Structures are given as structure tokens and as C-alpha cells.
Amino acid sequence: MLWIIPALPLAAVALSLLIGDRLGKRGTTWLACGAVGAAFIAALRAVLPAGVQLHEHDERFTTAQAERVLIESGVRRERRREVKDQVAAVILLQSYLDAAHAGGPS
Numbered sequence: 001m002l003w004i005i006p007a008l009p010l011a012a013v014a015l016s017l018l019i020g021d022r023l024g025k026r027g028t029t030w031l032a033c034g035a036v037g038a039a040f041i042a043a044l045r046a047v048l049p050a051g052v053q054l055h056e057h058d059e060r061f062t063t064a065q066a067e068r069v070l071i072e073s074g075v076r077r078e079r080r081r082e083v084k085d086q087v088a089a090v091i092l093l094q095s096y097l098d099a100a101h102a103g104g105p106s
Helices: 002-013 031-047 062-072 077-102
Strands: 016-021 053-058
Touching: 016 031, 016 077, 031 053, 053 077, 062 077
Parallel strands: 016 053
Antiparallel strands: none
């Protein structure tokens, strides 16, 4: 989540932001992650301009999915390390959009 901090000035033109919610395998928040995540989200909400919506979405397994996609695509190990988080972010966004389109929880 720290990668979003340099982008905060861009929030003035954003309509909404998507934050990955780190859940355990059973869909519950890990105690330590939950506390830190909740504090981060509260701090982020405090600095966002009025009207910017902040959405949380389950990010479980997005990194593993990204790794699988990159391996299946024949991407070399060195390059996978460089782009894995970017691919995981795309998977998170697509999952959020699919759930929003289906009327599911976000």
C-alpha cells in the first residue's frame, strides 16, 4: 500500500481509489494486518479530497495468480520480480470491477 503515497496529489482528480484488503484464507482479517490496514485507511481518508470514494476489495491470492499468469506466459524469473505487483494490481482491479458489475460485495 505504500506505493500509493506518492500518488496522493493525483487524488484531486480521482473519483475513487481501490485498496486491496488483506484477508486470511477464510476471509477474515488478520489481527495485525487488520489494525495496520484500518489505521492506514483512516489516515488516507483524512487526506483525500471530499467526494473521492475509497473502496476496499479482497486481494487474497492476487500475487500468486499474477505469478502463475507470468509463468504461463513464459516471462523470465528476473522480469517476473519486476512486474508481479503490477500484474497483481490489474487482477485486483478486474476482480473489483467484476464484483461491482455482478452486484457483489466489494
